[in-house]
Amino acid sequence: MRRRSARPSPAVRVPAGAVTPPAVGVVVATRNRADILATALEHLTALPERPPVLVVDNGSTDHTRAMIAERFPGVDLLAHPANRGALARNDGVRALTTRYIAFSDDDSWWRHGALSRAARLLDTHPRLGLVTAQVRVGPEERPDPLNAVLAASPVGRAPDLPGPEVFGFLACAAVVRRSAFLDAGGFHPLIFFGGEETLLAYDLTARGWGVSYCAEVVAHHNPAPAPRPGRNAVMRRNELIGHWLRRPLPLAFRSTARLLAEATCDPEARLALQGLLARLPAALRQRRPLPPWVEEAVRRVPVP
Secondary structure, eight states, X not given: OOOOOOOOOTTSOOOTTOOOOOSEEEEEEESSOHHHHHHHHHHHHTOTTOOOEEEXXXXXXXXXXXXXXXXXXXXXXXXXXXXXXXXXXXXXXXXXXXXXXEEEETTEEEOTTHHHHHHHHHHHOTXXXXXXXXXXXXXXXXXXXXXXXXXXXXXXXXXXXXXXXXXXXXXGGEEEEHHHHHHHTSSOTTOOSSSHHHHHHHHHHXXXXXXXXXXXXXXXXXXXXXXXXXHHHHHHHHHHHHHHHHSOHHHHHHHHHHHHHHHTTOHHHHHHHHHHHHHHHHHHHTOOOOOHHHHHHHHTSOOO
């Protein structure tokens, strides 16, 4: 990855006319989607904020790396030999040094001005650890149904936060305070990919950071319409891993018992159960229940 000059210390006087270092950098995780990624990078490199953009490549075997080098020489690349799933974002956050980090997927980007708005919110609210944005989907810019769910969060809004507190978000529509993200440990290694956002929201909140939905910050998502085989099994597996890692043991036992009963006749449930059992010893070793005040708030959020 190319080296950048260090951001001036707050104690250093920046000469008149000097370029102020950007407050927000963008981390994009990708794997084997070079052509889709190219569209996202076109949008990201045209943002008025001119954020540094870092692509973390999860072991692509297509022309992803050559495409970036040829078409986007200003974009940095962190190339992994294998797929690290959501942990690629952790690597990207550690590699960038901007105060705030926006995540994009290879099929998403940010609206012009969105990163500046997110930076102002994070500047103004020192306890705010993560801004989750309004998501607009496809060329028609349809509102993602999640927007309304987050806006109506039953957790409510703390007086020192700019929007309702939430325990869910889309990673491709999140801007994090880098120090808060690292303090919470980033995305958890047992949640390889799929639903990893919920556990991060738990961990940020447990560390005292706020996670807020802010509709004035807008991200675009242009997902492919193709089906994703096995997705439901992965999401179910990861939900239960989260239960064993953070939620009360009676809840973890009940949810696992339901999955076990379903696995007798449902192939997807069997797949989810196999994945859970393979990771359960590690989940028990790494178990860290939520503080009671966080658990009480989580219980107010309805299960979909």
